[in-house]
Amino acid sequence: MQISLLSDILFAVDCGDFAALVLLGLSAAFDTVDHDILLQRLESSFGIADVARDWFRSYLSGQRQFVRCGGIRASAVPLICGVPQGSVLGPVLFILYVADLAALVESHGLTPHQYADDTQIFGSCSPSHVDDLSWTLSGCVNDVADWMQTNRLQLLLVSCPRVTNPELMPYSVKL
Numbered sequence: 004m005q006i007s008l009l010s011d012i013l014f015a016v017d018c019g020d021f022a023a024l025v026l027l028g029l030s031a032a033f034d035t036v037d038h039d040i041l042l043q044r045l046e047s048s049f050g051i052a053d054v055a056r057d058w059f060r061s062y063l064s065g066q067r068q069f070v071r072c073g074g075i076r077a078s079a080v081p082l083i084c085g086v087p088q089g090s091v092l093g094p095v096l097f098i099l100y101v102a103d104l105a106a107l108v109e110s111h112g113l114t115p116h117q118y119a120d121d122t123q124i125f126g127s128c129s130p131s132h133v134d135d136l137s138w139t140l141s142g143c144v145n146d147v148a149d150w151m152q153t154n155r156l157q158l159l160l161v162s163c164p165r166v167t168n169p170e171l172m173p174y175s176v177k178l
Contacts, residue, residue, distance in 0.1 A: 008116040008123055015127035023136055025124040025144060025176060030157035032120035033093060034085045036100050037155045038063045041086075044100060062092070084155065094119055100154070107150055111143040122147075140176040 008024075015022040029035075042060055045051040051059065066087070067079040086093040086100075097120065108115035108124055116123040124143055128136040151158040 005116055005118060005123075008125060011114060011116075011125050011127070018127075019129075020127040021130050021133050021136065022127045023125070023140060023176075025140055027122040027124065027144075027147065028159040029120045029151070030159050032156065033088050033097055035155055035157060036086045036097055037084050039083075040154055041096060041100050044103070048102060049099065059096075062087075101156075104147065104150060107146055108143055111139055111146070113139065113143055137176050144176060 012022045012024070038060075041063070042056060045059060046056055063086070064081075066082040066085070068082055069079040070077045086096045098117075101117070101120075101122075104122065105115045105117065108122075112126070114125040116125060124140065124147070126136050126140055148158050
């Protein structure tokens with residue numbers, strides 16, 4: 004657990020408030036980073052353009068993968084998604100790819116805590132406003148799920164047994 008997250012929780016509890024935390028994870032996060040979206044975000048959000056953007060495009064392009072089953076190897080295909088794992092730059096590019104997520108969470112009056120491909124959404128309130136916090140968290144998780152889908156990331160909510168998604172219903176956080 005991050006120090007800043009622990010601090011937020013302890014501060015809320017010390018004030019007599021109710022603290023809630025939603026833990027979000029991603030499936031194959033580093034493998035699903037869309038190169039075109041990443042390059043666009045590098046330019047629009049961080050001002051990385053022209054020669055610098057072209058360097059990133061060159062870094063990401065030309066990667067290929069294949070499947071081998073037993074002694075049979077399929078043809079290699081070019082990758083249009085994913086950042087190189089095991090590199091120093093891969094995690095940095097992923098963090099830049101999901102940087103807009105923090106502002107989305109904050110727009111709901113909640114606090115994001117992010118580390119690599121894990122995101123925690125924290126909120127607190129007085130005990131008399133738990134229903135309001137539950138509603139706010141539900142709205143935030145729905146917006147995050149939409150954002151993830153738009154950005155080709157697969158959201159996992161397995162670490163949140165109280166977050167449900169009945170068919171045709173939005174995600175709902177029960178506190």
